[in-house]
Amino acid sequence: MGRSPCCEKAHTNKGAWTKEEDERLVAYIRAHGEGCWRSLPKAAGLLRCGKSCRLRWMNYLRPDLKRGNFTDGEDDLIIRLHGLLGNKWSLIAGQLPGRTDNEIKNYWNTHIKRKLLARGIDPHTHRPLGSADAAAAPGVAAAHRAAPLMHPAAAAVPSSPARLAAVKPAPAESSDDGGRSSSSSGGGGASTGTGEPRCPDLNLDLSVGPPAGDTPTSQPQPVVCLCYRLGLRAGEACGCQADKPGSQAYRYFRPLEQGQYI
DNA sequence: AAACCACACAACCGCTCATCA
């Protein structure tokens, strides 16, 4: 369908934001909330497209943003989540408090891709480079298991229901994945739909373990699989299982056996 | 010191999806 442009390009500024524009935007949102992005620029006295305002706020001006370098733990978490979700940057960002999808996307393209290539791992498939036989490619899981398990930021996720809500958990009986995943460009290949095979050899250890400080060796702790937290059903993305039939309350992570397919 | 190059990141663009009249 034909669309009207989101804004009158002739009367909008483009390019880098000035300090004054930032201040205007922040002041307006503090006073009125985020509201309607389309009408916000005019109301705030900004010669900017509403989309541009939203992007600026979301990626740069939001007070809860965490600036600075990514930690090794965040690195590892991004790699795992990318292996599970593909280029679903907004979903990945939802598991990294204070990080934005744009930031993660940029970081992936500039740092992590290279890091994986240096490890001999294809950043798209998360399989060893040059591997023709997918089933004989346990390298992904091995490489990821070798890394530290979970970033503390992710452990904080359960205390952030809003963040989890943003990931949109799917109802147990629904096969709907939330819609947008179908618009994926296919870069990651981790479909969240039903019926289709999804990364059959994917074996990412995405368990959300007990809080740091607990001793995993002392006694077995219930480990809730991250795919459950993401709203995926048992078996949709890994080999996790509910502890009892029909239960979603406790879904434990169960690694796939080598060669096992979901 | 200047030119060149590579990198990092902010911002833009085009698209899809959800919502509403």
Added chain:
DNA sequence: CTGATGAGCGGTTGTGTGGTT
């Protein structure tokens, strides 16, 4: 039911910056 509109997402581009020659 249909079309218009707004919001959000992912891919891509542009630009500033630091390092190297």
